Amino acid sequence: MSGLSVEAWAKVNLYLHVTGRRDDGYHLLDSLVAFAGIGDTITVSPSSALSLTVDGPTAARLDVDDDNIVLRAARALAQAAGRPPQAHLHLTKRLPVAAGIGGGSADAAATLRALSRLWGVRLAPAALHALALSLGADVPVCLRGRPTRMSGIGETLADAPSLPPAWVVLVNPLIGLSTPAVFKARQGCFSDPMPLESRPADAAALARMLAARDNDLSAAAISLVPEIAVILTALNRDGCLLARMSGSGATCFGLFPDPAAAAAAAAAIAADYPAWWIKSASLISST
Ligand SMILES: C[C@@](CO)(OP(=O)(O)O)[C@H](O)COP(=O)(O)OP(=O)(O)OC[C@H]1O[C@@H](n2ccc(N)nc2=O)[C@H](O)[C@@H]1O
Ligand SMILES: Nc1ncnc2c1ncn2[C@@H]1O[C@H](COP(=O)(O)OP(=O)(O)O)[C@@H](O)[C@H]1O
Numbered sequence: 001m002s003g004l005s006v007e008a009w010a011k012v013n014l015y016l017h018v019t020g021r022r023d024d025g026y027h028l029l030d031s032l033v034a035f036a037g038i039g040d041t042i043t044v045s046p047s048s049a050l051s052l053t054v055d056g057p058t059a060a061r062l063d064v065d066d067d068n069i070v071l072r073a074a075r076a077l078a079q080a081a082g083r084p085p086q087a088h089l090h091l092t093k094r095l096p097v098a099a100g101i102g103g104g105s106a107d108a109a110a111t112l113r114a115l116s117r118l119w120g121v122r123l124a125p126a127a128l129h130a131l132a133l134s135l136g137a138d139v140p141v142c143l144r145g146r147p148t149r150m151s152g153i154g155e156t157l158a159d160a161p162s163l164p165p166a167w168v169v170l171v172n173p174l175i176g177l178s179t180p181a182v183f184k185a186r187q188g189c190f191s192d193p194m195p196l197e198s199r200p201a202d203a204a205a206l207a208r209m210l211a212a213r214d215n216d217l218s219a220a221a222i223s224l225v226p227e228i229a230v231i232l233t234a235l236n237r238d239g240c241l242l243a244r245m246s247g248s249g250a251t252c253f254g255l256f257p258d259p260a261a262a263a264a265a266a267a268a269i270a271a272d273y274p275a276w277w278i279k280s281a282s283l284i285s286s287t
Pocket of ligand 1: 025105136137139153179238249
């Protein structure tokens with residue numbers, strides 16, 4: 001497709017601690033966020049009006065209406081730039097929807113990047129960050145697209161140590177899980193933020209660092225979608241260094257030290273569970 005394309009990489013919460021709750025109901029988080037080399041693609045091209053078309057393997061699971069986060073991002077950027085929202089947007093959807101890997105947030109971030117270039121808009125970094133946050137708590141981190149320590153509700157971002165070469169297998173049962181529903185179902189106390197060690201030397205060291213942490217939303221997500229427990233068991237096989245849920249689920253990731261081990265695990269899981277969405281990809285180490 002002609003136009004200007006930006007990739008919207010899948011977000012992976014390597015760990016996710018819930019450290020508190022604000023008065024407005026939003027939760028305070030401490031998360032190491034990475035990105036996998038698989039995602040959606042946003043392509044923008046000049047047009048006299050704002051429009052969106054969608055294709056791709058998971059497009060059928062998406063409502064393409066005025067409320068789509070991609071169109072909301074375009075309108076918000078146009079308003080901030082004081083210009084009409086004129087562009088045709090095309091979304092190639094490959095990530096499952098409502099899946100804990102930030103598909104919508106990554107699409108919104110990619111839209112902001114692509115339209116900034118198409119329209120020649122250069123918002124100040126603080127203004128772009130605020131605009132991203134107004135679209136969703138995960139949009140600012142997706143705008144960075146590199147390993148990031150995320151806190152607050154998602155607005156406080158700090159560079160994380162660059163990651164060693166590592167590969168993930170992402171598995172989703174193609175059952176959408178609502179983020180607010182998972183936060184609502186969460187029980188138990190809050191975690192304390194933990195300091196992050198310096199750069200892990202290799203994937204095994206990264207797995208050891210992550211093993212001391214958790215995803216505090218897993219139990220709540222499993223109570224809503226029990227298949228998540230089955231996925232974690234399926235991922236925990238030879239060569240897998242760590243298996244964990246990402247975000248509010250239901251996607252889980254297995255961490256692998258090399259691409260061959262990840263591809264072999266993905267193929268073996270696909271043979272056992274042909275109805276699941278299963279992909280292997282590299283982790284983006286830094287930019
Ligand atoms: C949980 C996380 C972890 O990275 O990822 P996902 O599972 O969505 O991928 C994110 O914080 C999700 O961010 P995002 O999906 O942008 O959330 P928003 O649209 O802003 O909020 C949706 C709803 O989730 C809850 N929410 C979200 C973020 C947060 N820090 N605390 C919350 O309690 C609130 O109920 C809110 O109304
Ligand atoms: N472009 C988009 N891609 C994915 N989901 C979208 C999009 N636009 C709106 N949504 C809605 O956003 C919600 C969250 O989806 P998504 O961002 O994929 O999941 P998560 O927040 O778990 O990472 C879903 O209810 C979905 O219908």
